[in-house]
Amino acid sequence: MSVSIDTESVTAAQPCVGDAVGVESSKWFVAIVKNNTEKSVQERLTKSGHETYVATQKVIRVWKNGRKAKVDKVLLPSMVFVKCTEPERKEIVALPFISRFMTNKAGAAKEGMTKPLAVIPQEQIDTLRFMLGQSDVPVNFVDTPYRPHDRVVVVRGNLRGLEGEVVKTTDGKSELIIRVDILGCAQVTINAVDLEPAR
Secondary structure, three states: OEEEEOOOOOEEOOOOEOOOOOOEOOEEEEEEOOOOOHHHHHHHHHHOOOEEEOOEEEEEEEOOOOOEEEEEEEOOOOEEEEEEOHHHHHHHOOOOOOOEEOEOOOOOOOOOOOOOEEEEOHHHHHHHHHHHHHOOOOEEEEOOOOOOOEEEEEOOOOOOOOEEEEEOOOOOOOEEEEEEOOOEEEEEEOOHHHEEEOO
16 A cells, blocks of 8 residues: 655745735745755755755665665755745855756746746645654655545554555555655655554
């Protein structure tokens, strides 16, 4: 079985006014950087005062000499999530270590329009952080979600509280799917006995 947690769709970046009149709100954008520079870019942006997130998970790495160690593996290569306003984003994209910002290919309303920037909802960032921080088994990203059926909630283990929809698979294994629109789905193996119907 698989659990699919389908959250809000990715939105297109538009000028936005926050709670205070005339104050633009911050949004989560996806900065594209060179491969293997995600953590260093995150560090540089954080030092300059920006809230950032790189999707990582601790895994055991084995070297040729047999030595083992826990390392933080980047799950979304070349991507750094940055929470900022549009004026701040324009400053960030001009930095030499930022290639560009991800666009929402499906966001252009008319043919020929410039594709709007992809914006990831806060709820999806929070869910992804929780999943990667609490799961004790590897999380992978897949291109498409599974077909949803029964609504379930995880009732035991580190991922307790996550809700989703169940789909049976041919091998009988259980998988927990967290959808992050435009990026795909985070997938992790989970025991079916830890699931109960959601109310």
